[in-house]
Amino acid sequence: MKQLIFIAILCCLLIPGYTYCQKQGGPDYAVGYSLDIRKIALEKLKADKAAGMDYIEIAGLGSFVNADLSLKISQDEWLLKCDSLATVLKKAGVGVWSIHMPFSSKIDISTLDEQQRQQVIRMHLQLLEGLYRLHPQVILFHPSYYLEPNKRAARKDQLVRSVKELYSAVAKAGRQLVIENMLGPSLTVGERERPLLRTVEECQELFARFPDQVGIAVDMNHIAHPEHLLLAFGPRVKTLHVADGDGTKESHYLPCNGKGQNDWNKIFAALEKIKYKGVFMFECHYETTDQLVQCYRQLQQNYRNTKQ
Structure with missing residues (x-):
């Protein structure tokens, strides 16, 4: 029995952000939140760490990309900037769990314009050359932007092509590639089709065509009943975007404000069932990072109360 306890403790120490706390009634996750790269600052991150924030997801990278998909600064300057950010993060003791790669109508890895698709891939790889210096564990991509009507099948083919290329590069660097599910209560909105990966079924269809080691990032604001998506993908769930909503619009509510x-409790039960081992990564509206940490603890305690 002592050996089993020792092994359990050792596993908890070796798996970042995860402790399996049966005595407490369920798993305990490290907490993180999405932060614009332009807002990374030493004193802010020190305050985040003191509040109980262990990780960040770096967002806002589109601010470094021109309309023609070139970087706004030279590659050497970009590498130096990333080195500087790495120093700040190390001093603050905050880790980079994930990188949210940029996306837009032009930054779309499913584009039908093959020349543009190749430019998009090259731009991502340029950014990643510097971002790897921040020691992220997860590299996250959107599957597409909104689509022109009746091109979904062709867009899926392009997405699969891009994911295979990106996976090869990201896996070589020793990182986990993930693709995020997108909002899609209906196929169309106005004259456009919704982005790819809009339903559980479409996610399953496309992930069957991706390399097996590509994971999913489950955005809980993008789908009604996100626990269904969690359970459908099990161990392929590698990271989360935690926010509340109703699956019909981009609400990004704080889960504890009662608006979504x-x-x-069902989400926590699903996470426990699939043995999720990542970070509880908030991507929602908030006032202070302390508010996010307290919200996580409230959600966690509510779930534990259901198990007693």
């Missing part, structure tokens, strides 16, 4: 419709 997610059932957080």
